[in-house]
Amino acid sequence: MLRYILFPIVPVYYLVTWLRNKLYDLGIKKSKSYNFPVICVGNLSVGGTGKTPMIEYLISLLKNDHKLATLSRGYKRKTKGFQLANQTSSVETVGDEPFQFYNKFGKDILVAVDSDRQNGIKNLEKENSDVVLLDDAYQHRKVKAGLNILLTTYANPFYRDFVLPTGNLREPKKGVNRANIIVVTKCPENLLDDDKIQIVKRINPNEKQHVFFSSIKYSEEVISINKTVKLKELSSFTLVTGIANSKPLVDFLNEKNLKYQHLNFKDHHEFSKQEIESLKSKELIITTEKDFMRLKQYESLKEKLFYLPIEVVIDNHQKFDNIIKEFVSN
Numbered sequence: 001m002l003r004y005i006l007f008p009i010v011p012v013y014y015l016v017t018w019l020r021n022k023l024y025d026l027g028i029k030k031s032k033s034y035n036f037p038v039i040c041v042g043n044l045s046v047g048g049t050g051k052t053p054m055i056e057y058l059i060s061l062l063k064n065d066h067k068l069a070t071l072s073r074g075y076k077r078k079t080k081g082f083q084l085a086n087q088t089s090s091v092e093t094v095g096d097e098p099f100q101f102y103n104k105f106g107k108d109i110l111v112a113v114d115s116d117r118q119n120g121i122k123n124l125e126k127e128n129s130d131v132v133l134l135d136d137a138y139q140h141r142k143v144k145a146g147l148n149i150l151l152t153t154y155a156n157p158f159y160r161d162f163v164l165p166t167g168n169l170r171e172p173k174k175g176v177n178r179a180n181i182i183v184v185t186k187c188p189e190n191l192l193d194d195d196k197i198q199i200v201k202r203i204n205p206n207e208k209q210h211v212f213f214s215s216i217k218y219s220e221e222v223i224s225i226n227k228t229v230k231l232k233e234l235s236s237f238t239l240v241t242g243i244a245n246s247k248p249l250v251d252f253l254n255e256k257n258l259k260y261q262h263l264n265f266k267d268h269h270e271f272s273k274q275e276i277e278s279l280k281s282k283e284l285i286i287t288t289e290k291d292f293m294r295l296k297q298y299e300s301l302k303e304k305l306f307y308l309p310i311e312v313v314i315d316n317h318q319k320f321d322n323i324i325k326e327f328v329s330n
Contacts, residue, residue: 018171036131040140042148048153050216061324070109070111070132072112072113073095079092090297098135121143139175153185157202180210181320236260239285241264242271243291279295286308288307288308
């Protein structure tokens, strides 16, 4: 109801963001380009489009052949400026998603955070990185990425949305024109070709843009710090989520006919002492990998805390992979 009440603000927000983009498009506001590959993964909407699994997909694709770095803002971290993740890093120093990248790939890549992406890239150049992945930087136009990957969800595509505050778009829909690749994420696994054709028509890509479709694949096992358990072996549990959109996960667990209680928090939720005390009373906790990064620090939860891994599956992934590799090699 509040969003509808605030509808009169929409034209103001639209005009401000449109004007900002126009100033960059005309070169009045300056963007910095780089002589090495910089790939931006982002969206037009606020949260929940699958940026983290997409970054992890790109890491897996490129890490063996390049000195790869990820650069994120480090949302809700308690540090300032440029931070390069290391063995002493935590969610508090680099943020939950970068900490997840470091835990998963830290031996093979550099993981950095900086709200000033230009400064972050400058520091990563000193580390001799030859490819930089920008996480959630589509609106950070001070940096001109060589390749822009725009994500939009199947359930709420950008072309059916409005700008803030009534809708979820951070900028007008025309922002899609900056994308080189558009990925429709979180699609049903059995999405028909006719449906894809209709979606592509609505997106209306130009001749230089590529459109792909992806889905989320959940694991059949949950993982803790020291063991793995099959989902089908679980009798009941508490599901804890602090992500932008937990519906796909809930739908998956319901399809498995699993019994659970769901504690649903806002995205990047910082758990209070009272909430941790409450979780201590639970017999078994299943959470997302991002929330696992926040919760695993609590000794009282370690033996009962598990996360459900996910990965992104891209239709026609060979073409997608080739576009990325060709960009990086040129």
